[in-house]
Amino acid sequence: MKGIRQLAEHLDISIGTVSRALNGKPDVNEETRRRVLATAEQLGYVANQSGRSLRQGETKVIGLMIESGQETVENADNFFLGVTSGLQSVFARHKLDLLMLPCPGDEDPCEYLKRMVARRVVDAMIISNTLRIDRRVDLLSRAKIPFVAVGRSLSADNFPWIDLDFEGVAERAVERLVARGHRRIAITAPSSDVNLGYVFVESYRRTLERLGVPFDPLLVIRVKSSEQGGYQAAHELLQLEDRPTAVILIYELMAIGLYRRLMESGIRIGRDLAVIGFRDAPRARFLQPSLSCFRMSLYDLGIALGQILLANMPAHRASYPDGGRNIIWPLELVPGESDAFEIGAPA
Amino acid sequence: MKGIRQLAEHLDISIGTVSRALNGKPDVNEETRRRVLATAEQLGYVANQSGRSLRQGETKVIGLMIESGQETVENADNFFLGVTSGLQSVFARHKLDLLMLPCPGDEDPCEYLKRMVARRVVDAMIISNTLRIDRRVDLLSRAKIPFVAVGRSLSADNFPWIDLDFEGVAERAVERLVARGHRRIAITAPSSDVNLGYVFVESYRRTLERLGVPFDPLLVIRVKSSEQGGYQAAHELLQLEDRPTAVILIYELMAIGLYRRLMESGIRIGRDLAVIGFRDAPRARFLQPSLSCFRMSLYDLGIALGQILLANMPAHRASYPDGGRNIIWPLELVPGESDAFEIGAPA
DNA sequence: CTGAAAGCGCTTACAG
DNA sequence: CTGAAAGCGCTTACAG
Incomplete structure (x- = not known):
């Protein structure tokens, strides 16, 4: 035919x-x-979609931009695949298709996005991993392409985004550790300019101060957000004078590398050092002792992202009258054994 | 503009x-x-891409179909993200863009593919996870859409594919274990109709017979290809009378679940039971004792896939005159501690 | 070397 | 309720 x-x-x-x-x-x-x-x-x-698109001025396609550089990929988690299902469940109702746009590792993400948007292959975009200063946000705002970002940014002060509750996570982790007697609490932060790093560390600092624990910049360990980064973080932690008794991680896979390095050096997690992980990744569930960490539903996050996006698309706005623009996505603490001891308690 | x-x-x-x-x-x-x-x-x-596509009859887009059902996702590895970089490095030379098409979990993969192909959103397709009988292969063949599959299938007898060397992996694993004195060797296989399961088990059976070890169908453990499947496999293995002394796994994440269940029951991996894993996934590298498994480059696989695909596209065929249609992709054994003992040797 | 025109496949006012 | 026609944005023979 x-x-x-x-x-x-x-x-x-x-x-x-x-x-x-x-x-x-x-x-x-x-x-x-x-x-x-x-x-x-x-x-x-x-x-034929090209014929339709040309005539109607819309493609019925939503793009989800992901970065597929070789290094990113090695450590990528399934964050996007998880979100995808939720997104699709929303888009299906509007006969919109979700396509994933993998930006090659050797191409500037902003240039890539510009090209995709200018070619009009999608009606709207979902971007993620937003940097503190992120030209993509400006680009999309100026081009008047509907979009939603996973992660805040300073680049525009009023755009649709959802961000994980990094403040809350850091705050609760610190509170929990301080309540157990810890005073020397290290924290990991990404070495990149990604916005969440600032939010995370800032909340950690504020909470420490609120609880009367001095903030020591040496305890902020900047490493790559990867398993290797976790290994590296443990390594740096072991070098510190007046070694911390606890560490808070920011990226799910870090726990794996961190555990490995600590085990190599004979440190007993949950006895000598308390560890609180970030997100409850399937592949971190095997860790021994079990990791105290935070949990969220990627599927539900996908639904929320989809709704915010549609609320910002002229053709679908009407279906989402209460489409909030911004959401801080909560995470729930899942207590494990990795921080189950009190400082000063008998071993 | x-x-x-x-x-x-x-x-x-x-x-x-x-x-x-x-x-x-x-x-x-x-x-x-x-x-x-x-x-x-x-x-x-x-x-505007729609204008171009309509006029030229081609979209300059290659689609990579992936399955994004919620369950799949929970256990998905980064196989596709890894392959993506290699694919893009090939496509970039031809100004082709790679888009990932995530088939929703509640939609029939074949119907989804048919829809995407009929709408002409892509010029060519890469499919994977091919089933033993896979209607997508027929569909694409009949529609005369250039495509390449990751995985063989019985559905058409002459189509472009690359498949991992499941025969070779099973054969070498069996040989290695038999050489160390094992006679009761279990193997895991996917519970689905995915083609690789047949290939894998068949090679296992043949190699056993060649080496004079009786084949026992009870030692073929059919489970989901996931971490949970590995847990389940270990569980079933423990129930077997005349318990096997070795097990060969088919899916990279299985090792994680399997290790967990074995540790729960006090079995010492690499002492009481030999384990050989399949692919060397980054997240399985932490396993203690280290896993003997097979390694390959996803990036190189992506390059090969891209070349085969282009060799089958009229517009690009000329650039790939020697574009072989089918490749059995070799994997290299990475010896670890998980099978480093001989049956009958003093503990 | 450049311009005018046709036409890719569709949807949608407009007439009837 | 249906048909004829315009036109979405582009590329490409065809004239000049």
Whole structure:
């Protein structure tokens, strides 16, 4: 089956009527519609998207940008795949398709995004991993492409985003550790300019001060957000004079590398050192002793992201009247054994 | 900047000349070309893809289909993200963009593929996780869409694919274990109809027979290809009378669950039971004792996939004259401690 | 070397 | 309720 023209000829009616029947327009005889739908199904006709897009000015495609550099990939978690299901459940109701746009590692993310947006392959974008200063946010704002970001940024002061509750996580982790007698609490932070690092460390600092524990900048360990970064963090931690009795991690896979390095040096996690991890990744569930960490539903996050995005698309806004623009996404503490001891208590 | 018309008006030349200049056609005055390129850059003009696609009958987009059901996702590894970089490095040379098409968990993969193909959003497809009988292979063959599959299938007898060397892996694993005195060797296999399961178990059976070790169907443990599946496999293994002394795994994450269950029951891996894992996943590197497993480069696999695909696209065939259609992708054994003992040797 | 025109496949006012 | 026609943005023979 080629195009609508062949289908129309086959049915011996005009292409206009075929189009109206296929698109569920009301002014079509029911009998005609049935014939059209049946024949289209039988011949496997589906409208060419380029033709539709050109005429309608929209592609019915939402893009999810991900970064696929080789290094990123080695340590990538399934964050995006997890979010995808939730997003699709929302988009399906509007007959929108989600495509993932993997930015090559050797291409500037902003250039890549610009190219994709200018080519008009998508109607709207989801971006993530937002930097503190992120030109993509400006780009999308200026181009008036509907978008939503996973992560805040300083680049524009009023754009749609959802961010994980890094403040809350750092705050509760610090409170929990201080309550157990810890005074020397280290924290890991990403070495990149990603915005969450600032938020995380800042909340850690504030909470310490509120609880009357001095903030020591030496205890902020900047490493890559990866398993290797966790290994490195443990390594640096072991070098510190007046070694900390606790450490708070920021990225789920860090725990794996950190555990490995600590075990190598004979440190007993949950006895000699308290560890609180960030997100409860499936692949960190095996850790012994079990990791105290924070949990969230990627699926639900995907739903929320989808709703915010649609609320910002002219064609769908009406369906989401209460579409909040910004959400701080809460995480729930899952207590484990990795921080289950009190400083000064008998071993 | 809107379309080519505005750009042409701005330059005060015809849209035809603008188009030719932008597309690098030879019959354009160099001075004119410079002006056009400079102005396009300055105004941020990029050709609307729908217009191009409609006119040229091709989208310059290659689709990589992945399955994004919630369950799949929980256990998904980074296989695809890893392959993506290699694919892109090949496609970039031809100005082709790679998009990932995540099939929703509640949609039939074949219907999804049919829809995407019929809408003509991509010029060619990469599919994976091929089933023993896979309608997608028929669909793509009949629709004459260039494609390449990761994994063989019985559905068509001559289509482009690359498959991991499951035969070789099973064969070498069995040989290695038999050489160390094992006679009761269990193997895991996926519970689904995915083709690799058949290949893997069949090679295991043949190798056992060649080495004079009886094949016992009870030692083929069918479980989900996931961490949980590994846990389950260990569980079933422990129930077997005349318990096996070795087990061969098929999916990288299985090792994690398997280790956990074995540790719970006090079995010493590498002493009481030999384990050989499948692929060397980053997140399995922490396992203690270290896992004997097989290694491959996802990046190189991506390159090979890209080349085979292009060799099957009329527009690019000429660049890949020796584009082999099928490749069995080798894996290299990485010896670890998990099988480092001989049956009958003093403990 | 450049311009004018056709046409890719569709949807949608507009007439009837 | 249906058909004929315009036009979305582009590329490409075809004239000149």
